Amino acid sequence: MxxxxxxxxxxxxxxxxLAELVRAWHAPLWxxxxxxxxxxxxxxxxxxxxxxxxxxxxxxxxxxxxxxxxFTIARRTVMDRLRHEYGTAETELSAxxxxxxxxxxxxxxxxxxxxxxxxxxxxxxxxxxxxxxDLSVEDCAxxxxxxxxTVKSRLNRARRLLREHLTERGFQQ
Numbered sequence: 001m002x003x004x005x006x007x008x009x010x011x012x013x014x015x016x017x018l019a020e021l022v023r024a025w026h027a028p029l030w031x032x033x034x035x036x037x038x039x040x041x042x043x044x045x046x047x048x049x050x051x052x053x054x055x056x057x058x059x060x061x062x063x064x065x066x067x068x069x070x071f072t073i074a075r076r077t078v079m080d081r082l083r084h085e086y087g088t089a090e091t092e093l094s095a096x097x098x099x100x101x102x103x104x105x106x107x108x109x110x111x112x113x114x115x116x117x118x119x120x121x122x123x124x125x126x127x128x129x130x131x132x133x134d135l136s137v138e139d140c141a142x143x144x145x146x147x148x149x150t151v152k153s154r155l156n157r158a159r160r161l162l163r164e165h166l167t168e169r170g171f172q173q
Contacts, residue, residue: 007063018057022050025067028133029074035116035128036078045081049074068139071129075143082121115165123158126151 003024009017029049034042052073060069116124129140130151137155141148 001064003066004064007057007060007066010057011060011063018054021066025070026050029070032071032074032128032133033078035132036121036125037081038117041081045077046074049077052077067135068142071133071135071139072143075125078125111166111169112162115162115169118165119158119161123154123161126154127158127162130155 003021006017006021006024010021026046030042030046033045033049037045049070053070056069056073060066062069116127119127125144126140129135129143130137135143137148137151140151144151
């Protein structure tokens with residue numbers, strides 16, 4: 001409800017409402033973009049997404065659906081970047097370098113991030129949206145413009161691939 005109110009206030013021209021909306025959604029948006037493209041491109045692409053949001057916000061007909069709308073814009077921007085850089089959206093990306101830190105928890109997290117980065121783009125995208133951005137299967141389907149059954153099958157495949165990667169590295173379930 002808070003996002004819906006902020007969106008309506010933005011549509012009415014309140015600058016402070018836009019600042020609040022950006023404060024609330026910048027970190028989840030940046031995290032999604034970083035997981036899809038890596039840290040090097042995250043800032044630029046996130047900025048492109050916010051520009052598209054600013055341009056499209058006056059035309060948003062359902063303010064209560066702001067999050068799926070935002071991530072749909074982010075997904076399109078990410079896919080455009082992937083197509084531009086790699087020629088096709090199916091290319092697998094390498095993992096970001098991980099900072100040296102002796103803490104075992106960070107090592108485990110680094111393995112998880114590396115495993116996530118090693119997934120095909122379609123599966124990685126669904127995992128990021130569903131688990132990291134905490135969106136529903138229906139919202140993921142809307143964002144990716146695919147049926148909910150396809151979201152479920154990609155989630156299943158992504159979990160299996162990630163599990164295989166972590167098992168190869170010696171992590172137990």
